[in-house]
Amino acid sequence: MSRKPIIAGNWKMNLLQSDAKALYEGISSFVSNYSAVQLPSVVIAPVFTCLNQVKEIPCDCGCNGTKLAVAAQNCHWESSGAYTGEISVEMAKDAGCSYIIIGHSERRQYFSETDEMINKKAKAILAGGLIPIICCGESLEQRESGITDSWIASQIRAALDGISSEDVAKSVIAYEPIWAIGTGKSCDATEANRVIKMIRGVVADVAGQSAADSIRILYGGSVKPSTIEEQMAQSDIDGALIGGASLKADSFNEIIEKTMKVAV
Numbered sequence: 001m002s003r004k005p006i007i008a009g010n011w012k013m014n015l016l017q018s019d020a021k022a023l024y025e026g027i028s029s030f031v032s033n034y035s036a037v038q039l040p041s042v043v044i045a046p047v048f049t050c051l052n053q054v055k056e057i058p059c060d061c062g063c064n065g066t067k068l069a070v071a072a073q074n075c076h077w078e079s080s081g082a083y084t085g086e087i088s089v090e091m092a093k094d095a096g097c098s099y100i101i102i103g104h105s106e107r108r109q110y111f112s113e114t115d116e117m118i119n120k121k122a123k124a125i126l127a128g129g130l131i132p133i134i135c136c137g138e139s140l141e142q143r144e145s146g147i148t149d150s151w152i153a154s155q156i157r158a159a160l161d162g163i164s165s166e167d168v169a170k171s172v173i174a175y176e177p178i179w180a181i182g183t184g185k186s187c188d189a190t191e192a193n194r195v196i197k198m199i200r201g202v203v204a205d206v207a208g209q210s211a212a213d214s215i216r217i218l219y220g221g222s223v224k225p226s227t228i229e230e231q232m233a234q235s236d237i238d239g240a241l242i243g244g245a246s247l248k249a250d251s252f253n254e255i256i257e258k259t260m261k262v263a264v
């Protein structure tokens with residue numbers, strides 16, 4: 001089963017418009033050297049106020065692919081209304097996004113996002129024709145108390161509840177152990193692969209084997225140019241969701257380049 005890898009940069013709450021423009025230019029000039037067939041699916045997720053500084057780059061080789069796609073870092077599930085501070089799926093699409101990250105541990109932790117909210121967001125994103133990047137992950141305490149697998153499985157079951165197999169197949173999951181985010185301490189690649197395989201098993205259970213074979217499941221947490229090759233060499237890791245190392249064109253481009261060598 002060959003799944004096209006995804007290299008996604010989550011810029012989190014960083015960069016002003018001029019910095020975002022410069023970073024976008026550094027990445028876009030790199031991906032322009034290749035066709036979408038050679039590249040992984042490259043995705044960048046700037047803050048909302050910088051979405052006007054970046055844009056999707058369609059491939060020009062006739063393959064109908066995309067060299068660079070844009071993601072929003074969050075959305076609301078309602079289409080419009082009195083929800084101060086929120087943006088809808090349609091608004092993200094209007095701003096050029098084709099992916100939306102949901103359920104990031106930082107949103108679960110600091111903004112009290114629940115599994116139920118994440119499920120509503122996933123449904124709204126798919127109904128709007130965009131692709132959700134659904135994040136999951138355990139804390140250090142959960143890992144040390146041996147409940148990693150049951151915790152992650154319950155996050156995934158809740159996020160995918162009531163979504164058709166066809167829509168699950170198009171979705172993306174990112175396994176991001178909380179203790180590996182921003183710490184410089186990446187999860188061991190074989191352990192990340194084991195958890196991702198377990199997640200794929202949960203997807204097979206809720207949406208069938210064909211959806212499980214198609215869905216792309218990424219690893220996130222201190223991914224760097226020095227870790228990506230081992231991560232991409234694993235059987236079930238389909239790419240990476242990258243924070244810190246996506247904020248510099250050099251390191252992000254190096255991750256893309258190494259992914260092309262190992263996995264595309």
Ligand code: 13P
Pocket residue numbers: 010104176180181182183184220221222223241242243244245
């Ligand atoms: P770091 O790559 O900075 O650890 O962040 C990972 C992450 O949270 C991406 O969403």
